[in-house]
Structure formats: structure tokens, C-alpha cells
Amino acid sequence: MQIAAISDIHTNVYALEAVLADIKKRQVDVIVNLGDILYGPIAPLATYKLLMQHEIVTIRGNQDRQIYEATRQEIDANPTMQFIIEELGNEPLQWMRGLPASYQLTDNVFLCHGTPNNDLVYLLEDVDSGYAKVRTDREIVQLLEGQSSNIIICGHTHTPRAVSLSTGQLIINPGSVGLPVYTDDEPVPHSMETFRPHASYAVINDFEGAWAVEHIKVPYAFQEAAAAAKYRNREDWAHFLTTGRAL
Numbered sequence: 001m002q003i004a005a006i007s008d009i010h011t012n013v014y015a016l017e018a019v020l021a022d023i024k025k026r027q028v029d030v031i032v033n034l035g036d037i038l039y040g041p042i043a044p045l046a047t048y049k050l051l052m053q054h055e056i057v058t059i060r061g062n063q064d065r066q067i068y069e070a071t072r073q074e075i076d077a078n079p080t081m082q083f084i085i086e087e088l089g090n091e092p093l094q095w096m097r098g099l100p101a102s103y104q105l106t107d108n109v110f111l112c113h114g115t116p117n118n119d120l121v122y123l124l125e126d127v128d129s130g131y132a133k134v135r136t137d138r139e140i141v142q143l144l145e146g147q148s149s150n151i152i153i154c155g156h157t158h159t160p161r162a163v164s165l166s167t168g169q170l171i172i173n174p175g176s177v178g179l180p181v182y183t184d185d186e187p188v189p190h191s192m193e194t195f196r197p198h199a200s201y202a203v204i205n206d207f208e209g210a211w212a213v214e215h216i217k218v219p220y221a222f223q224e225a226a227a228a229a230k231y232r233n234r235e236d237w238a239h240f241l242t243t244g245r246a247l
Contacts, residue, residue, distance in 0.1 A: 003109065003204040004028040005174040007155030008061070011040030011084075012178025012241075013047045015199035018220035019177050020054060026203060032105065034155035035061025035113040038092060040178065041232035042225050044084050048092040059111055060099035061155060062119040068093050083232055108206075110149035114156045117145055120186075123154045124163055124171060127190040132159065137166050144169075151204065151211055158182060158192050160200050160215040172213055175200030178225070179237070180244040191246035197222040198244075 004023045009016050023031060033056050038044045051058070067084060075081050085093075101119060102112040113119040123143055125132040135143075140163065144152070153172045160175035180194040194200070198217035205212045222241050229237035239247055 001030075001106070001109075001206045002026070002028045003105075003153070004031045005034065005153050005172065005202045005204060006031065006056075006177050007034035007113075007174050007201075008036040008158050008176035008179060009033070009038075009047060010036055010063075010176070010178040011038055011042040011044045011047045012199075012225050013043040013050055014222070014225045015178045015218070015220050016047060016050055018218045019199050019201050020050070022216065022218050023201070023203075028203065030105070031056045032103075032111055032153060033058040034111060034153060034174070035059050035099075035119070036063045036155065037061065038088065038096065039063035039067055039080075039084060040229075041080050041083060041234040041237055042178070042228045045087045045089075045092070048088065048095070057103065057105060057111070058099055059103050059113060060096055060101060060119075061113040064096045064099065065119065068097050080232065080234065104149070108150040110147055110152045112147075112152065112154050114154065115143045115145070116147040116152070119156070122157050123152075124161055124173060125157050125159065125192075127192075128188060130188060130190050132157070132190065132192055134161070134163060140171065141165060141167060150209075153202075153204070158200075159194065160202065162202075162213045162215075170211055170213070172202060172204060174202035175215065177201060179240060181240045181246055183236075183246050193246055194244045196244040197242055 158176035
């Protein structure tokens, strides 16, 4: 079985087009999408329409959930959220509402956004010090909360990574299709950086139970994505998209 894993598109239709074109060149059996799809200042509706043209197993991320759970007060206080809600309309919102939080793809492969039971928690990284470091084996196993699949594919941190555990499990984060760096204040102020503007995804191969992971960086028209973000007064996103570095 060969799986193409994408995650954290964040409305970047330019990056998504390039990644899907690259995937088309490969003999994959299934594409999986790990969420955080339609939050961002670039092209929410175009991203949704492009995804609807492809057969992709999709789960939701925390920021997908935050779109359809947003209160009137939260929308009014967030110009980016206003733009997203106004552009998307009802159909994409209903689609997001129907997405599962996690998904058992096969007996051996499990999909989640953050951890198996929490879309806000980083599974592989600890940022309590203000920067990202890989959690201990014990911490990761505890966060799995009994999820025993051999392969667990997660997103959320935008950081390409594959970590083997003492349990024999392999945890894979394909990185972000659409946003190579971001900053956040929760649980503490921190930045997640990749230092490149390329789109990221992963291909995972099962060679009779021996799993191989290829992390792929795809060049795309990131200046166009940055221009769209800048037009929506998101200079921070424009910087992230063109440099892969935090401000």
C-alpha cells in the first residue's frame, strides 16, 4: 500500500495544486488529508473546489472546527475569519461539519490531526521552552492513549517528521502543504519553522510490513500565495510564505 499524506493546507490553493500534480506522478493507492484546510487569508473557496475534484480521505483539524464553531463576536473580531465565512458560504461549512476528527484507514494505519483524542495538542513536539523539541518516547506513547495502530499519521505542527517508538509504532507528520511556518501563543509563545517556502507532503510505503517514509518538498508559486495574503492585510502570512521563517 502506498499513501500520500497531505495536511495543513490553510487555503493555499497554489501549493495544493502543485502537490496534487506531484502526487499524480506517483503510484499512490490513497491520498489522506489531515485537516486545517480552509482557515487562511489566501483562497478558501478555490481550495474547497479543488479538493472536491479529487478522491481524498479527509479529517478535520482544529482550525476547521473553529471556523464552523465561531461565534458572531469571534467573527467580528477577526477580519481573516470574516473573509473566510463570507467567501465560503454554506456548502463548505456543512462539509467541514461532517468530517471526522480521526479515522482508522486500515487495521494498521490511523489518522489524526493533533493527538488521537485532541486536535489542539502536539503529538510529537514539546514547546514549553518556547521552541520545538521532540517529546520523549514515553510522552508520545502516553499521548496515544492506547491507540495501537502500527502507523499513525498526524498533522497540526506543520513540521515534517517521522518518529519510531519503543512500541514498534511509527508516527509520521507530513508537514504543511500551505504554510511552512507559523507562530502561536498556546500553550506558550512559540514558532514552528521549516526555513523553506516549499509545500510539504509525504509518501508512505508498506513493503510487506516494513514502512518507508519519503518527505517531499514541492516548489510552487509562493509569491502568488503571499500576494493574496498581503491583499487581506496579513503581512505576517506573506512573510511566512516567502521565507519559511518567523518574524
